[in-house]
Amino acid sequence: xxxxxxxxxxxxxxxxxxxxxxxxxxxxxxxxxxxxxxxxxxxxxxxxxxxxxxxxxxxxxxxxxxxxxxxxxxxxxxxxxxxxxxxxxxxxxxxxxxxxxxxxxxxxxxxxxxxxxxxxxxxxxxxxxxxxxxxxxxxxxxxxxxxxxxxxxxxxxxxxxxxxxxxxxxxxxxxxxxxxxxxxxxxxxxxxxxxxxxxxxxxxxxxxxxxxxxxxxxxxxxxxxxxxx
Numbered sequence: 270x271x272x273x274x275x276x277x278x279x280x281x282x283x284x285x286x287x288x289x290x291x292x293x294x295x296x297x298x299x300x301x302x303x304x305x306x307x308x309x310x311x312x313x314x315x316x317x318x319x320x321x322x323x324x325x326x327x328x329x330x331x332x333x334x335x336x337x338x339x340x341x342x343x344x345x346x347x348x349x350x351x352x353x354x355x356x357x358x359x360x361x362x363x364x365x366x367x368x369x370x371x372x373x374x375x376x377x378x379x380x381x382x383x384x385x386x387x388x389x390x391x392x393x394x395x396x397x398x399x400x401x402x403x404x405x406x407x408x409x410x411x412x413x414x415x416x417x418x419x420x421x422x423x424x425x426x427x428x429x430x431x432x433x434x435x436x437x438x439x440x441x442x443x444x445x446x447x448x449x450x451x452x453x454x455x456x457x458x459x460x461x462x463x464x465x466x467x468x469x470x471x472x473x474x475x476x477x478x479x480x481x482x483x484x485x486x487x488x489x490x491x492x493x494x495x496x497x498x
Contacts, residue, residue, distance in 0.1 A: 352436025
């Protein structure tokens with residue numbers, strides 16, 4: 270009687286690259302646990318740090334609105350008015366009814382706000398070279414607050430709103446400047462709009478890239494994980 274011709278079991282094959290069994294958490298894909306800063310989480314700074322940075326950005330942009338208001342008052346064209354006496358009462362009317370100075374006032378504010386938005390977004394990105402919802406919200410809110418402050422400050426620094434008193438002080442038929450006025454209130458959103466677009470663009474082009482979660486090596490390897498020659 271002969272023994273059955275059963276082949277012996279194959280010898281135990283070692284794990285790839287001498288790794289122990291069972292595999293450690295994360296497998297044998299070569300993903301190393303890099304040390305992290307205690308103040309930063311897996312995806313960036315912690316929420317408290319982001320909120321503090323967003324608060325700083327909001328305050329700085331709101332205060333910068335004062336500079337926008339001063340520059341707007343300085344560069345905005347003057348709208349000429351003329352006073353006259355009709356039936357014993359003072360009346361005020363535009364000297365040039367077809368002039369475009371009023372449109373120029375709104376356009377000057379809009380262009381300046383767009384420039385301030387672009388510069389503020391570039392400054393925030395240079396300070397923190399990354400995106401994040403808190404920073405974006407800070408740019409939007411800070412830009413809006415800065416625009417409102419610039420608008421009210423420019424009006425306050427400009428000619429007085431009592432045009433009758435100015436007409437009397439200037440005299441009959443004498444030209445005097447109209448109060449600084451923002452006719453298109455949608456211009457208050459120009460700063461925030463420009464800041465949002467510029468910051469998103471800079472983050473997309475130059476922001477940090479997320480690491481490959483699998484840590485794949487482009488070098489071709491055999492079935493045991495050894496690189497092919």
